[in-house]
Amino acid sequence: MEDILNALVVLANFVIIPSLAYGAQLALGALGVTLIYAVLRFANFAHGDLMAFGTMTVILLTWFFQAQGIGLGPLPTALLALPFGIIAAVLLAMGTDRVVYRFYRKKRSAPVTFVIASVGVMFIYNALTRIFIGTSDIRFEDGERFIIRAGEFREWTGLAEGLALRSSQVHTLVIAVVVVIALFWFLQKTRTGKAMRAYSDNEDLALLSGINPGRVVLITWVIAAALATIAGTLYGLDKSFRPFNYFMLLLPIFASAVVGGIGQPFGAIAGGFIVAFSEVSVTYAYRRFLSHIMPEEWMPDGLVQLLSTDYKFAVSFIILVLVLLVRPNGIFKGRVI
Amino acid sequence: MKKLMLATAASALLVAAPAAKADTVNVGILLGFTGPIESITPTMAAAAELAFSEVNESGLLLDGMTINAVRADSTCTDAAAATSAAERLITTDEVAAIVGADCSGASIAVANNVAIPNGVVMVSPSSTSPALTTIDDDGYFFRTAPSDARQGQVVADIVWERGIETVAVTYTNNDYGRGLSEAFIAAFEEYGGTVVINAAHEDGRADYSAEVGALSAAGADDLVVFGYVDQGGRGIIQASIDIDAFQNFVLADGMFGQSLIDAIGSELYGRAFGTVPGSDLEGADVFLSLAEEAGFDGSSSFAGESYDAAALVALAMQAAGSTDRTAIRDAMFSVANEPGEEIMPGELAKALEILANGGEVNYVGATGVELIGPGEAAGRYRIYEVDDGAFQTIEFR
Numbered sequence: 001m002e003d004i005l006n007a008l009v010v011l012a013n014f015v016i017i018p019s020l021a022y023g024a025q026l027a028l029g030a031l032g033v034t035l036i037y038a039v040l041r042f043a044n045f046a047h048g049d050l051m052a053f054g055t056m057t058v059i060l061l062t063w064f065f066q067a068q069g070i071g072l073g074p075l076p077t078a079l080l081a082l083p084f085g086i087i088a089a090v091l092l093a094m095g096t097d098r099v100v101y102r103f104y105r106k107k108r109s110a111p112v113t114f115v116i117a118s119v120g121v122m123f124i125y126n127a128l129t130r131i132f133i134g135t136s137d138i139r140f141e142d143g144e145r146f147i148i149r150a151g152e153f154r155e156w157t158g159l160a161e162g163l164a165l166r167s168s169q170v171h172t173l174v175i176a177v178v179v180v181i182a183l184f185w186f187l188q189k190t191r192t193g194k195a196m197r198a199y200s201d202n203e204d205l206a207l208l209s210g211i212n213p214g215r216v217v218l219i220t221w222v223i224a225a226a227l228a229t230i231a232g233t234l235y236g237l238d239k240s241f242r243p244f245n246y247f248m249l250l251l252p253i254f255a256s257a258v259v260g261g262i263g264q265p266f267g268a269i270a271g272g273f274i275v276a277f278s279e280v281s282v283t284y285a286y287r288r289f290l291s292h293i294m295p296e297e298w299m300p301d302g303l304v305q306l307l308s309t310d311y312k313f314a315v316s317f318i319i320l321v322l323v324l325l326v327r328p329n330g331i332f333k334g335r336v337i
Numbered sequence: 338m339k340k341l342m343l344a345t346a347a348s349a350l351l352v353a354a355p356a357a358k359a360d361t362v363n364v365g366i367l368l369g370f371t372g373p374i375e376s377i378t379p380t381m382a383a384a385a386e387l388a389f390s391e392v393n394e395s396g397l398l399l400d401g402m403t404i405n406a407v408r409a410d411s412t413c414t415d416a417a418a419a420t421s422a423a424e425r426l427i428t429t430d431e432v433a434a435i436v437g438a439d440c441s442g443a444s445i446a447v448a449n450n451v452a453i454p455n456g457v458v459m460v461s462p463s464s465t466s467p468a469l470t471t472i473d474d475d476g477y478f479f480r481t482a483p484s485d486a487r488q489g490q491v492v493a494d495i496v497w498e499r500g501i502e503t504v505a506v507t508y509t510n511n512d513y514g515r516g517l518s519e520a521f522i523a524a525f526e527e528y529g530g531t532v533v534i535n536a537a538h539e540d541g542r543a544d545y546s547a548e549v550g551a552l553s554a555a556g557a558d559d560l561v562v563f564g565y566v567d568q569g570g571r572g573i574i575q576a577s578i579d580i581d582a583f584q585n586f587v588l589a590d591g592m593f594g595q596s597l598i599d600a601i602g603s604e605l606y607g608r609a610f611g612t613v614p615g616s617d618l619e620g621a622d623v624f625l626s627l628a629e630e631a632g633f634d635g636s637s638s639f640a641g642e643s644y645d646a647a648a649l650v651a652l653a654m655q656a657a658g659s660t661d662r663t664a665i666r667d668a669m670f671s672v673a674n675e676p677g678e679e680i681m682p683g684e685l686a687k688a689l690e691i692l693a694n695g696g697e698v699n700y701v702g703a704t705g706v707e708l709i710g711p712g713e714a715a716g717r718y719r720i721y722e723v724d725d726g727a728f729q730t731i732e733f734r
Contacts, residue, residue, distance in 0.1 A: 150581030241543075244541065284550050285550060309547040
C-alpha cells in the first residue's frame with residue numbers, strides 16, 4: 001500500500017501538479033486566441049507578445065509597489081499590480097486595433113492579410129517589451145513560496161517521497177477557475193456576451209439585428225488582452241519571465257486552441273490541459289515511479305523516458321500536426337483554420 | 338654613384354646586422370587587441386612587457402642582451418588573421434618565442450599552422466580548452482592557464498573526498514559544459530564513483546522542472562551542475578530545491594556568483610560546494626603591487642598568467658644560454674618546476690643571476706606556475722562552500 005502511495009506521490013509531484021498549473025496557463029492563453037478567432041476571424045500571432053507586454057507592466061508595477069513597501073503579505077505583490085497590467089495591455093490592444101486591424105476590416109481584407117498584419121504587430125510588441133525591460137530572465141515572485149514543502153510532507157506522512165505544492169501553482173488554478181467562470185457567465189448571460197456570440201456565429205444576421213460591430217470588436221480585445229495578461233503573469237510567477245519564452249509559448253497555445261476546436265472556449269480549456277499533460281508526461285522519466293510498484297528484478301536499467309526534455313516543444317508540434325491531419329476542426333468541432 | 342650607394346648600404350648592413358643580433362632579441366606578444374576580448378588584452382600585454390622590462394633593466398640576460406617585445410593582433414576569433422600575424426612575427430620579426438595566443442581557437446590555429454612547423458615556442462596565458470592538451474605540438478606549445486579538464490579533476494577530488502560515490506551530472510549544452518563534464522566523469526569513475534545520468538540542459542528556459550524530474554529519476558542524491566549562474570544552472574538548482582529532488586549540489590566556476598545565493602537563499606546553505614580558479618599565493622599580492630607601480634590593474638583577467646608566460650620565456654632563454662628556439666623549448670620545464678630556488682614576481686634579476694651561475698630555479702610567479710603533462714599549468718582552485726549568505730572559502734589546491 002505504501003509503495004502505491006509513494007508511486008502516486010512521485011507522479012503527483014513531477015507530473016500531475018506541474019501539468020495542472022501549466023495547463024491552466026495554456027488554457028487562459030488559448031481562450032484569448034480562440035475568442036479573437038471567433039469574433040475577428042484571424043489567428044492572432046501577436047498574442048504571446050501581448051502576454052509578455054502585459055506581464056512586463058505587471059513586473060514594473062510590482063517593483064514600484066515593493067519600493068513603496070506596499071504588499072499583500074503572503075500573496076505575491078504581482079497580484080496587486082495585475083489589474084493595472086491588464087489596463088495597459090487593453091489600451092495597447094485597443095490602440096493596435098484602431099491603427100492596424102480596423103484599416104483591414106474596413107477594406108474587408110482576407111483573413112490571411114490579418115494574420116500577416118498580426119505577425120508585424122508581434123514584432124513591434126516584441127521590441128516594445130525588450131526596450132522597456134530587456135531580454136534577461138526575471139523572477140518577480142514574492143510572498144510565501146510554498147503551501148506544502150517536500151520535506152515537511154515527508155515528515156507528516158512518513159512516506160519516502162516528498163510532495164511540494166507551490167503557492168504559484170495554487171494561485172494559478174484558483175485564478176484560472178474564477179476567470180473561466182466569469183468569462184462563461186459573461187458570454188452566456190449578459191447582453192454583450194450574447195451579442196458577441198451572435199456576431200461570431202453569423203456576422204450579417206448580427207448586423208441586421210442591430211448589434212454594434214465596433215462595440216463587439218472592442219469588448220473582444222478587452223477580454224483577450226485581460227486573459228493574455230493574467231495568463232502571462234501566472235506563467236511568470238510560476239516559472240520566470242523572459243520575453244523570448246513568451247514568444248515561444250505561442251506554439252503550445254495555438255496547439256491548445258486548435259486541439260479543442262478553434263473558436264470554441266470550452267475546447268481551448270480542454271486543449272490547454274491536453275497539451276500540458278502530453279508535454280510533461282511524454283518527457284518525464286518514469287524510473288522513480290516504477291521503482292515503487294515494480295519488483296526490483298524487473299526494473300529496467302534506463303530512465304523509462306519516452307522523449308528527452310529537449311524535445312518538449314516537439315510534442316506541441318506533433319499534436320498540432322496530428323489534429324490538423326486527422327480532425328481539422330478539433331475535439332469540440334471548431335472552425336477549420 | 339649607384340655603386341657607391343650600394344657599397345655604403347652593404348657595409349652598413351655588415352656593421353649593423355651582427356650588432357643587432359648580439360644585444361637584442363625579439364619576442365612576439367600575440368593577443369586579441371581587436372575582437373571580443375579586446376577589453377582585457379591591453380592589460381595582458383602590459384603585464385608581459387612588465388616582465389620583459391624587468392629583465393632588460395637587470396642587464397643580466399645572456400651577457401646584457403635586451404628583449405624587444407613585438408605586439409601582433411590575434412583577433413581572438415579569426416583563425417586566418419591570427420595565423421598570418423604569427424607568420425609575420427616568425428618570418429619578418431624573427432622572434433625567438435611567442436607569448437600567446439589568447440583564445441583557444443586562435444592558439445590551436447597558430448600552433449598547428451605556424452609555430453609547430455617553424456619550431457617556435459608558444460606560451461599562451463589564457464587558452465583553457467582541453468583540446469590543447471592533446472594537440473601534436475612537438476613540445477612547442479605551453480600555457481600558464483590551466484585546462485578546463487583540470488577543474489573537472491579537482492571537482493572529482495572534492496566530491497570523492499566527501500564520501501559521495503553516486504552523482505547525477507547536468508551541464509550547459511556548449512563546449513565549456515561538455516568538456517568539463519567529460520573531464521569530471523573520467524576522473525570520478527577513475528576513483529570508482531558512479532555517474533547515474535549525464536544530461537545536458539539548454540540555457541534560457543523558463544522552467545526546469547522536467548529536466549530535474551529526469552535527473553532525479555536516475556536515483557542519485559547529489560547533483561553536479563556545470564552550468565551558468567544566471568542561466569539554466571540556477572534554474573536547475575531552484576527547481577531541484579522546490580521539489581526536494583537532491584541533497585547536495587556540486588558547482589564549478591560558471592556557477593560561482595553571488596546572484597545564485599541571492600536568488601535561492603538560505604535553503605542552499607550547507608548544501609552546495611565547488612571550485613573556482615583562484616590563488617592565495619604570496620606571488621599574487623606581489624604581482625598586484627608591481628602592476629600598480631607600472632600603472633595597470635594586476636587583478637584583471639589573465640594579467641598574472643601573462644606576466645608568468647613572459648617571465649618563463651626569458652628564464653628559459655637564460656637557462657638555455659642562447660636564443661635558439663629549440664633550446665628555449667627544452668629549458669621551459671626546468672625553469673618552471675622544482676628543483677631550484679623559488680622565484681616570485683619582481684625577482685627575475687635574482688633568477689637570471691642564479692641561472693647564469695649554473696644554478697637552478699623554480700619559477701612560481703604570480704599564479705604559482707607548475708607545468709604538468711604536455712606543458713600546461715596545473716592551476717590553483719579555490720574550494721568553497723555556500724553558507725551564511727556567501728561563498729565561504731575552505732581551502733586552495
